[in-house]
Amino acid sequence: MGDTATGPRQSPVEPGTCGDYDGDRGFSHLHLDQVISENNLNYGIRVKGHAKVSISNSQVNASGFRKNTTGVGKLNPGIGVDFEDRSRWSIVHSSITGSARAGINVESRAWRPLELEDVQLFDNNPNFTQRRSRR
Secondary structure, eight states: OOEETTSTTOOOOOTTEEEEEEGGGTOOEEEEESOEEESOSSEEEEEETTOEEEEESOEEEOTTOOEETTEEOOOSSOEEEEEOTTOEEEEEEEEEEOOSSOSEEEOOOSSSOEEEEEEEEESOSSSEEEOOOOO
8 A cells, every 4th residue: 555645755846747656765566546737837746756546537737837926937847747766556436737838747767657548638739749758
């Protein structure tokens, strides 16, 4: 059993990010169910290190777009769901829409890091990017 997003070992969250899960800081297995992430400037959900994360029945909307008291905030980088390092993941029955940059960005060096099933990707810029290095 992994941790849940509201579990006792919740990851410190980078400002502008709904969830920032680092497998090298103890978040090796995590299941996110029925999560709604909206209007986060940096990332809707960010997974890095050696984490193994499954996302189901969730929505990530409008990453990179948020108004603050001084007007529209600066996106950095405005990605819906981001996977880095050697993370592995699965997304099912979920929607990722309206991100300023990529809806799903994969920079994981893990072998077969990705599983998608019944995922709506719409109006992202682009919907999916993958840059896999062999370091």
